[in-house]
Amino acid sequence: MEEQFYLLWPLAVLLAAAVAVRRRIGVRRAVLVPFLVVAAASFTVGAALTASGSPAAYFVTPTRMWELAAGGLLAVLLADRQPPATIAAPLQVVGIALIATAAIGFTARTPMPGTAALLPVAGAVAVIAGGEVRGLRRIWALPPVRAVGAISYSLYLWHWPVIVFTRVLLERPLDVPTGGAVVVLSLLLATGSYLLVEGPLRRIPIRRAGRVVVVGVAASLLVAGGCALPILRSAAADADELGARAAVLQRQGPAIGWPQLTPVRTGRGPGRSTSSSRTRAPSRTTWRSAAAPSTRCPPPPRSASPATPAAGRRSRWSAIRTSVSGRRPSPASAGSGTGAS
Template identity: 40%
Template sequence: MPRTRLTHLRSDIQGLRALAIGLVVLYHLWPNRLTGGYVGVDVFFVISGFLITSHLVGLIEQQRSPQLLVGFYARRIRRLAPAAIVVTASVLITTLLVLPATSWAPTAWHVLASTFFVENWHLAAQSVSYLESASQPSPLQHFWSLSVEEQFYIVWPVLLLLAAVIGKTKPHRAIALTIGIVALLSVAWGVTHTALDPDVAFFDTSARAWQFAVGGLLAFLPVPHRSLRAVLPWIGVMAVGCSALLFTDATPFPGIAAVVPTLGAAMVIGGRSDEDSTWSWGFLSRFGPVRWLGDVSYSAYLWHWPLIVLLPQVIGRDLDLRLKLGILVGTLVLAGLTYTLVENPFRKSRRLSFPRRRSYIAGALAAAVLASAALGSVGVATAASDAADAALIAKVTKGDSCYAAAAVSGRECRDAFGTVDRAELPAPLADKPLAWQDDCIDDVTQNTQKLCELGDPDGTTTVLLWGDSHAGAWSSAFDIAGKIEHWRVIVAARNKCPSSLVAPEATSFGEALPADQQRWCADRNRWVSETVVPRADRVVLADLWANYVFPGDAGKQDLGYEQVIDAVQDAGRDVSLMQHVPLTGRTLEAKVWGPNCLAEEPAPACSNPVATAYPPSTSAVFRGLVKDGYGNRVRYVPVHQEFCDDDRCFSGIGGVSVYFDGSHLSHTYSTSLGPWLARALDRADTLGDSDFTAPAG
């Protein structure tokens, strides 16, 4: 048997739990301050590996038959399921009661994935970057780590039992050897997978298994010498703390960097700090609030993220310091209540413990209820969305409409920029265009083949819309234009990746784009140029042109676009460039969120002077193209007249919000631009200086 046996709840481990949950919560509230706080999850993985392995080895010593699995899984259900079910059900109910119908189906799918322990693979399939995502995260996205743990809990007991049975003469050595092999194979795969595709690797259970295995190996180590017990835990705490302070969202993870917090957590656990030695980690962890936070860490983890995600959508504004502190307090209160009223009663319930099948029956019934509610929500949301889209299309294609963009050109429409119906304002980030709704807009990862196909599927002309997230925001408009003009529309949109064959190295407000993102952006655009362009009859480039800084000469920002134009025209296709939508704030970085502003201020106040909305930087690329002789080779589609009068550009037009955030068109307004876009693309003329020197002219 291992020398380490758990005979009581160790204070040093409870203190480590408190540290881990503190890092995770603070990171999610202040990601720019504690840039690597996500390593708290890795600490939890090591703790789980140690505790579960220690427990299983003790069970295997007493009984080497499949029967021990029955009791083990029943205890896991009682320990983990009740609190998770309460939080999951609360999120689903809140979404259905408070949030718009567009949020129902996405949340319901996350409920299903979380209920059946596959949230990590659900996120991986969407190529979601947990650390940096351009779209609104799910309130259940944090269940990815719980799914990884549950998958570990399912496989680990079977693996260890098999090892003990096969190595029956020396079962402990067989188990330790098996764990060591798992650790070596998993860490090798984790490093490799992170290098190949970090966004998917982040959620990959097999790339994380070594962290559990490291914890498992600790169960076989002897108690260290007293001098080491005084030093090792503090070294481990410092390793975890330094990781939290120094790692960022650009750190490849869980690659080789994950070794630091993982071994740090292992040193705290393996160091077995003396609880009675003053100034030791174990003594500090005996402090009441620290121990309590360790006790409620599971419930705190469950509650904090839904509060962070849902509160801004419910109240209609971003989180400020006061709200973040409120979330911190709310998390602790809800965690304490859940621990006292849910976790402990179910974990200790004799009624569920004997016979054991009651635990399984209760868990299955709860999962069935949640799954049924989630599937029902998907059905209702789909029907509501279809009806809303049909009504919206009817409104925007109506000849005498004064709704949304139609109010700008409608002769009978009065004060197109002066009124907004606040009752119909969607929650921020809820009214996203089709590229987001259809989950076909890419983050900057190695996944290079995500496209939307919109418009008329039987259209005789194929139009390729190519660009960054602003191309994605035009997707709803192109869908309507395609239906009107019988175009088959392909959308190739990727966040922070403009339609240039030279990848940007930074944003114009100083955010450096990592080298791997630059490489993936360049690879993606080459793939579009070589594979997708030949399938199109017309190519339309739409980017936030002023947003990027390209390598080399700062005054020569159009080189990559010229290469695209050359490539497209070599393929015999026409190229059109779309002016980007107005900036909403003083600068690109200082955005004004349209839905938030319109909910609090009179609609005319949510506007920007034309000179600020279209500074000279927004047309620098166009000036370079004209200077280099490309002006007559491309068509240019000005869009400012659909957003601005002679003096200002507006966030509320024709009764609706122009944007769903601080710069991207809302689905409603983008859709309403469809009829105009169908005409504008056909009328587009070649690019000349006069097109962009006076945006409101």
């Protein structure tokens, strides 16, 4: 998210400054405009998506840009000024309290980033705005605090993959011991990447900027392609699975479920009235599935009236078997019911 923001933000600031110079207005006032517009629009979209429950509110860049725009606003406002000492110390204390409240009070049920994100963002803005406070400066100068600050960007890059892969491997939510192990592993990986990758790259002298840009673009495209391969393979696998399911259903016919049966009038019974008679024979009713109207069970064959009650029961059982199997019984089984045992 930060990289996408940093690609677009310098262009917006330079454009606002160029417009300010051409129209002879204050550059600071002009630069504040894109910050305010982006912050307001991004916060509105993020709050709306968070309220709707969409995961995009947390992961996509437009819904989180207001958090970075808050830092941009602070940088423009405090470019050549600092708050008075009487305000700086309370401001930092309030900021620390806001951050601690968010870290301790927020749970998995807290909707983020929505309006709840105002609490930690406002705390961070207050701490930065406080600047150099004599009493708190000793805390920020402690070696552990400085070390975490040095590896903060590497830690930001490492912590989320470690959390995700740990949950996938364990197949359960993280408890306190596992969460502690995740924190330790993230710190170790961040320290290693800071010492072996980030630090050496900063010390490399840039003699030919064009080659650096080409190499950077090529590396970015390579990483993007590598990340896109699993997504494309997953999409192809989903398409193949849907095709296989459709082929199976097409061969086997409609799936067996609990269809909603509705009575459909299919015609008159066998005893049709003549033109001279005005009495109509009752129509025959067939139960047809509303989900599959083209699939209709054949009606049971009509047989002669049974001579005895036992023969009648066998005849009805034979008719039920015929309606289930779809085959017509032989005259012997229909009349005597010998195959109904």
